Amino acid sequence: MKQTEIISGFVQLGKLMCALGENKEWESFSIGVTREEYESLQVLINRQASYNGWFTKENVRASLFELGANLTDDKLTNWVSAYSFSQSPMSVVIIMAGNIPLVGFHDFLCVLLSGNKAVCKLSSDDKTLLPALGEHLISFVPEIKEDIMFTTGRIGPVDAVIATGSDNSLTYFESYFGKYPHIFRKNRTSVAVFSGNETEDEIKELGKDIFSYFGLGCRNVSHIILPTGFELPRFFEAIIDYGEIIHNNKYGNNYDYNKAVYLMNQHKLLDNNFVLLRESEELFSPLSMIHYHFYDDVSEVETYLKEHQEKIQVVVGDNFLPFGQAQCPKLDDYADGVDVMRFLEFS
Secondary structure (H helix, E strand, C coil): HHHHHHHHHHHHHHHHHHHHHCCCCEEEEECCCHHHHHHHHHHHHHHHHHHHCCCCCHHHHHHHHHHHHCCCHHHHHHCCCCCCCCCCCEEEEECCCCCCCCCHHHHHHHHCCCCCCCEECCCCCCCHHHHHHHHHHHCCCCHHHEEEEEEEECCCCCEEEEECCCCHHHHHHHHHHHHCCCEEEEECCEECCCCCCHHHHHHHHHHHHHHHHHHCCCCCEEEEECCCCCCCHHHHHCCCCHHHHCCHHHHHHHHHHHHHHHCCCCCCEEEECEEEEEEECCCCCCCEEEEEEEEECCCHHHHHHHHHHHHHEEECCCCCCCCCCCCCCCCCHHHHHHHHHHHHHHC
């Protein structure tokens, strides 16, 4: 099967995903599905929160739109043109995380566009969305049916593995799959760097990087590096519009728990009733809490980022990715900086 046919299938899928992401009404078959099929997908989106309390319909739609927006003919064609895939198709096992909706979609896309077979080991926290999209992809490109498998249980033949999990999962990955060509991903988080010249609108944009998907993704900012003298009330004032997040039961429970635990242990916290700020140079912070520390010279920032580079996914701020863009990766913005397509090219 030609790569161009697979690209065409994903382009059609992208149109469908964007329509769902924007919660548009079904207008015509131009998005590739019937009204009944479209409404069935809408129902599935609305049901996600009953399967996983973190998967609100707003978060599912946001993920669908961000992923779908990359699935254009120009973007996909330009992206894959840098690679050459000529080997016999491999069975590539993709062990997917379930922290945010469709977090394994990019690996799924890479494996299929590289001409390989995608054996998707779904997370129990996200086991319905990708199979539903996969069904429609197959309807657009029927020849791809034998190249897609979804499972929450036993994995079949393995030629290569792409696995995403926690630091604790790494031991399992290495034990079971270390003998195969592999990409193993561990815990990462993201950082914001302030220069001190940020506008209120820019800091408000940072709120997207912090609170999108409730802060559960590796691209979510959990640590802020501030110039000495920065007035923290400026930060609280700029992010006030994100306060509705506290009404999600799961997020609210984390906020209440962390606030109680840290106060009982006499940690000094700043609190605006929906997120906690704690001064600490620790990179990772608990959910609903942001760590921050101050710097006197930009060299201190450079040193901090270098020391923690193996644990940092994205840096936002002046001279880095713009505020608000952490959750909008391009096709070649590979997780952990590992080029998945190049791995599949030479595996």
